[in-house]
Amino acid sequence: MDRHSSAPHGVRDLVVVGGGIIGLAVAWRALEAGLSVTVLDPDPGDGSTHAAAGMLAPATEAEFTEDAALHLHLAGAARWLPFAADLEAAAGRGVGLRESGTLTLGYDETDVALLRRVLALHGRHGVASEELTIAEARRREPLLGQRVRGAAWVPGDHAVDPRAVHAALWRVVAAHSRGAVVPRAAVRLEQQDGRVVGAVDDTGDRHRAGSTVVAAGWASAPLLAEVPGVAVPVRPVKGLTLRLQADPELAPRHVVRGLVQGRPVYVVGREPATEGPWAGHCELVIGATSEENPDDRRAPAGGVFALLRDARALLPAIDEAALVEATPRARPSTPDNLPLVGATHVPGLHLATGHYRNGILLAPLTAEVVVAGLTRSWFAVDVATTDPPAVLAALRATDPRRFPPRAPDPRTPDGAPR
Amino acid sequence: MDRHSSAPHGVRDLVVVGGGIIGLAVAWRALEAGLSVTVLDPDPGDGSTHAAAGMLAPATEAEFTEDAALHLHLAGAARWLPFAADLEAAAGRGVGLRESGTLTLGYDETDVALLRRVLALHGRHGVASEELTIAEARRREPLLGQRVRGAAWVPGDHAVDPRAVHAALWRVVAAHSRGAVVPRAAVRLEQQDGRVVGAVDDTGDRHRAGSTVVAAGWASAPLLAEVPGVAVPVRPVKGLTLRLQADPELAPRHVVRGLVQGRPVYVVGREPATEGPWAGHCELVIGATSEENPDDRRAPAGGVFALLRDARALLPAIDEAALVEATPRARPSTPDNLPLVGATHVPGLHLATGHYRNGILLAPLTAEVVVAGLTRSWFAVDVATTDPPAVLAALRATDPRRFPPRAPDPRTPDGAPR
Numbered sequence: 001m002d003r004h005s006s007a008p009h010g011v012r013d014l015v016v017v018g019g020g021i022i023g024l025a026v027a028w029r030a031l032e033a034g035l036s037v038t039v040l041d042p043d044p045g046d047g048s049t050h051a052a053a054g055m056l057a058p059a060t061e062a063e064f065t066e067d068a069a070l071h072l073h074l075a076g077a078a079r080w081l082p083f084a085a086d087l088e089a090a091a092g093r094g095v096g097l098r099e100s101g102t103l104t105l106g107y108d109e110t111d112v113a114l115l116r117r118v119l120a121l122h123g124r125h126g127v128a129s130e131e132l133t134i135a136e137a138r139r140r141e142p143l144l145g146q147r148v149r150g151a152a153w154v155p156g157d158h159a160v161d162p163r164a165v166h167a168a169l170w171r172v173v174a175a176h177s178r179g180a181v182v183p184r185a186a187v188r189l190e191q192q193d194g195r196v197v198g199a200v201d202d203t204g205d206r207h208r209a210g211s212t213v214v215a216a217g218w219a220s221a222p223l224l225a226e227v228p229g230v231a232v233p234v235r236p237v238k239g240l241t242l243r244l245q246a247d248p249e250l251a252p253r254h255v256v257r258g259l260v261q262g263r264p265v266y267v268v269g270r271e272p273a274t275e276g277p278w279a280g281h282c283e284l285v286i287g288a289t290s291e292e293n294p295d296d297r298r299a300p301a302g303g304v305f306a307l308l309r310d311a312r313a314l315l316p317a318i319d320e321a322a323l324v325e326a327t328p329r330a331r332p333s334t335p336d337n338l339p340l341v342g343a344t345h346v347p348g349l350h351l352a353t354g355h356y357r358n359g360i361l362l363a364p365l366t367a368e369v370v371v372a373g374l375t376r377s378w379f380a381v382d383v384a385t386t387d388p389p390a391v392l393a394a395l396r397a398t399d400p401r402r403f404p405p406r407a408p409d410p411r412t413p414d415g416a417p418r
Numbered sequence: 419m420d421r422h423s424s425a426p427h428g429v430r431d432l433v434v435v436g437g438g439i440i441g442l443a444v445a446w447r448a449l450e451a452g453l454s455v456t457v458l459d460p461d462p463g464d465g466s467t468h469a470a471a472g473m474l475a476p477a478t479e480a481e482f483t484e485d486a487a488l489h490l491h492l493a494g495a496a497r498w499l500p501f502a503a504d505l506e507a508a509a510g511r512g513v514g515l516r517e518s519g520t521l522t523l524g525y526d527e528t529d530v531a532l533l534r535r536v537l538a539l540h541g542r543h544g545v546a547s548e549e550l551t552i553a554e555a556r557r558r559e560p561l562l563g564q565r566v567r568g569a570a571w572v573p574g575d576h577a578v579d580p581r582a583v584h585a586a587l588w589r590v591v592a593a594h595s596r597g598a599v600v601p602r603a604a605v606r607l608e609q610q611d612g613r614v615v616g617a618v619d620d621t622g623d624r625h626r627a628g629s630t631v632v633a634a635g636w637a638s639a640p641l642l643a644e645v646p647g648v649a650v651p652v653r654p655v656k657g658l659t660l661r662l663q664a665d666p667e668l669a670p671r672h673v674v675r676g677l678v679q680g681r682p683v684y685v686v687g688r689e690p691a692t693e694g695p696w697a698g699h700c701e702l703v704i705g706a707t708s709e710e711n712p713d714d715r716r717a718p719a720g721g722v723f724a725l726l727r728d729a730r731a732l733l734p735a736i737d738e739a740a741l742v743e744a745t746p747r748a749r750p751s752t753p754d755n756l757p758l759v760g761a762t763h764v765p766g767l768h769l770a771t772g773h774y775r776n777g778i779l780l781a782p783l784t785a786e787v788v789v790a791g792l793t794r795s796w797f798a799v800d801v802a803t804t805d806p807p808a809v810l811a812a813l814r815a816t817d818p819r820r821f822p823p824r825a826p827d828p829r830t831p832d833g834a835p836r
Contacts (some may be wrong), residue, residue, distance in 0.1 A: 319720025320720065374463045
């Protein structure tokens with residue numbers, strides 16, 4: 001389990017609970033910082049990472065967010081290009097980053113009015129975007145549906161393939177001399193003298209570490225329910241994405257998103273696959289529904305129907321693509337729509353969860369912030385943006401300590417049963 | 419391969435090419451008639467049997483057929499009850515026969531007008547059916563959509579679970595002392611002195627037999643292309659079905675089918691599962707598209723969309739069910755929409771293919787007719803119907819010899835290259 005560690009025998013510098021894109025990004029950056037790391041996950045990457053489309057879309061998501069979130073998302077997007085380049089070099093494989101820009105559409109007049117509100121928001125925050133005529137939009141994207149009424153071009157919103165990113169992260173973490181990915185579920189955290197000192201897995205094995213990062217998505221909340229001094233108000237919100245395979249001439253050239261009679265929908269296209277059963281075809285990901293439901297991993301037929309209806313309104317050629325997957329997963333949502341990233345009031349316990357719809361976008365920045373907190377090297381967080389104070393304010397806004405911890409149960413001091 | 423045979427060493431009485439529901443039904447009835455049987459199929463039951471919903475619907479399918487087909491289908495339906503009882507007893511497992519009757523619906527006024535034409539056809543042929551008021555229909559099926567305009571009740575149209583039937587057939591054929599299911603593809607038929615004397619598989623092994631039944635769906639045509647004296651004009655027509663899992667209170671009580679703005683759609687519900695991951699849930703099968711396409715086994719998104727759209731127009735609660743499978747398979751269609759069942763002009767060669775949308779419905783009758791021809795025991799075909807001459811005419815209408823054989827290629831007598 002502890003193959004190569006700079007820490008005392010049997011004790012790692014870091015245990016990461018959760019091997020999705022957030023947990024593995026934290027683990028990789030921690031390994032690069034010289035730490036020894038064990039990641040615990042019974043099925044790494046099978047949570048919301050598996051469903052995510054991979055839009056890196058701070059601007060076109062702006063409608064749904066507040067200012068703090070917009071600045072955070074812009075900073076997150078800015079980390080992606082260097083992160084992807086580093087990761088591809090380290091893993092020796094691609095991560096499907098496609099700097100295509102995003103075409104954003106309004107289906108009817110009301111949708112176009114909402115689209116213009118988002119463009120005005122971009123203007124106020126210095127985000128590049130421009131309204132297009134339908135003729136201009138059709139030149140960019142010949143597959144555009146005939147009934148689309150309005151369009152805009154957002155050159156800085158790109159996409160990445162989350163499954164390719166995850167596979168690359170797994171490779172670099174599992175292959176590292178100080179890294180391990182253990183296919184076990186953490187069932188509780190190990191506590192000692194008011195510190196978190198690791199995790200216990202479902203076989204009863206203890207994984208002790210100087211620090212513990214909980215990056216278990218919505219499942220972080222039940223895992224931490226028994227730890228006093230920390231509040232983790234994340235809840236599962238189910239999202240559904242569809243995966244299709246299309247002939248390249250029937251695949252959109254850019255990320256296409258839009259409002260269709262008030263309902264948001266997006267279509268992310270990948271480059272043609274070079275191997276596998278769909279070699280020569282382009283994967284399309286259509287998303288995403290949002291349902292306040294348990295993580296039952298069931299794809300409701302009504303959600304499949306609604307995604308296809310709205311996506312084919314924007315891009316009718318979707319009818320010709322093969323539907324190969326409907327993937328429902330629950331994302332971790334928080335009361336203020338901002339994630340929980342960094343140290344808590346509990347010594348040894350750090351969080352990296354609550355990213356809701358932005359887990360892919362924020363994975364590189366989250367990893368940097370968490371590892372800076374672990375190594376106390378804040379200077380490393382060199383936020384590349386035109387507006388550093390706003391970004392620093394946004395990072396402060398993700399501090400897990402903003403939610404007041406539950407009062408300890410007087411019957412069970414330190415969480416230990418009497 | 420030839421474990422127990424009444425025929426000379428290494429030679430079976432019968433080789434059946436194709437282990438779908440038709441091939442295995444023929445094999446089982448042949449075993450019961452005392453023959454030794456080898457079935458060749460690389461993936462038995464993974465053809466159109468895998469997609470089929472299992473409607474036993476001679477009456478509600480009548481719109482699509484001509485008189486000969488209607489009589490054939492009524493005779494086919496009449497065979498199902500004894501066949502299912504026999505098979506369940508022999509296999510020791512259920513086949514999901516549900517004698518629920520069918521509620522057939524018209525969504526708009528034009529659909530209702532077409533529905534009434536079918537009811538009039540039933541009247542002319544003595545098939546039981548009755549128009550219902552919407553209130554009556556809703557009492558039978560409380561989940562009915564609000565916008566449905568017309569309804570009828572067809573008490574004799576039931577459904578069966580094709581995958582359960584296939585599993586039961588496989589068990590009784592593979593376990594039989596004179597039976598074998600060999601997981602190999604037949605690549606050509608073995609010919610000798612103008613007779614078909616078996617098949618050669620994809621490893622080059624010869625499977626010799628007194629008689630050969632080709633029950634390979636649309637693939638029967640390419641397999642027989644090199645056999646002179648027989649014409650097999652079947653072509654693949656792709657159909658798509660969807661499988662969903664619903665809570666029992668959201669599953670229809672009967673087979674529900676209808677026309678929605680001219681498009682036919684059906685929903686077949688099963689009894690709640692008693693085991694497996696969906697225990698306590700009811701499988702729903704929605705079907706079916708028809709596309710003149712190759713058997714590429716791709717589920718076009720436009721087909722999935724159209725099936726969901728039309729099914730939820732009849733039964734809106736479908737939105738709440740989980741979509742678990744989209745299953746595209748090609749059925750064997752013929753120029754006159756009747757199957758090819760029985761002996762050919764070529765000694766030793768029998769056919770059981772071309773059933774298009776009626777392979778499940780006609781499997782028991784097809785097996786009886788083929789085995790009667792093999793054993794020359796025509797008296798066994800005791801067609802239970804009010805109109806035997808019409809049924810006998812329908813059976814004659816399925817004679818494979820109705821299509822004139824291609825003239826033998828003068829360059830390759832008997833199919834052997836010079």
